[in-house]
Amino acid sequence: MNKVKVLSLTLIVFLFTACAGNIKLPKWYMKIPCKKNHICNVGTADSDRLQMAISEAAQNARIAIGQNLETNLTGLMRQASEEINDESVINNFQSMAEEILDIQLKDTKITKQEHQQVRNKHTVFVLMQFDEGKANERMLRKVEEDKALYDAFRTTQLYDDMKTSVEEFRARNAN
Numbered sequence: 001m002n003k004v005k006v007l008s009l010t011l012i013v014f015l016f017t018a019c020a021g022n023i024k025l026p027k028w029y030m031k032i033p034c035k036k037n038h039i040c041n042v043g044t045a046d047s048d049r050l051q052m053a054i055s056e057a058a059q060n061a062r063i064a065i066g067q068n069l070e071t072n073l074t075g076l077m078r079q080a081s082e083e084i085n086d087e088s089v090i091n092n093f094q095s096m097a098e099e100i101l102d103i104q105l106k107d108t109k110i111t112k113q114e115h116q117q118v119r120n121k122h123t124v125f126v127l128m129q130f131d132e133g134k135a136n137e138r139m140l141r142k143v144e145e146d147k148a149l150y151d152a153f154r155t156t157q158l159y160d161d162m163k164t165s166v167e168e169f170r171a172r173n174a175n
Helices: 002-020 050-083 087-107 132-145 147-153 157-173
Strands: 038-047 109-118 121-131
Touching: 038 050, 050 087, 050 109, 050 121, 050 157, 087 121, 087 132, 087 147, 121 132, 132 147, 132 157
Parallel strands: none
Antiparallel strands: 038 121, 109 121
């Protein structure tokens, strides 16, 4: 019985390595480089069509960034709940933030891409980034447009943090 398990495991490892070909992970794939005030993630995909592999890898990275943004939104909502005692204002802020973040995922940008081909199979690796300052600028603009929301938020640390992030974003993009 043990010989069967060892033989099966050896066969699986052999088939896996034979099918894998010579695909090597890019150096940046395991240690993701990311600028300050950005959310970065990687994606990979295989396809017999290059463009399909590129599109799928980008979508996989975008999904991972979206999951990070969802986690950040949960933290924002917790902070807003602690600083503001008006549930309707908090619900309004949450709806607005979710809408902006959905739109924002379209603002992601591929900063690195690597393509490898083994036989007829294309493997694409992408590094994608999302600028949180840009998202905060839109969110701050929306907060300021809604008087009740603005009045509730302008005295909070959350509002100050968003303003600081927006100022840093503007300074980065002024050059």
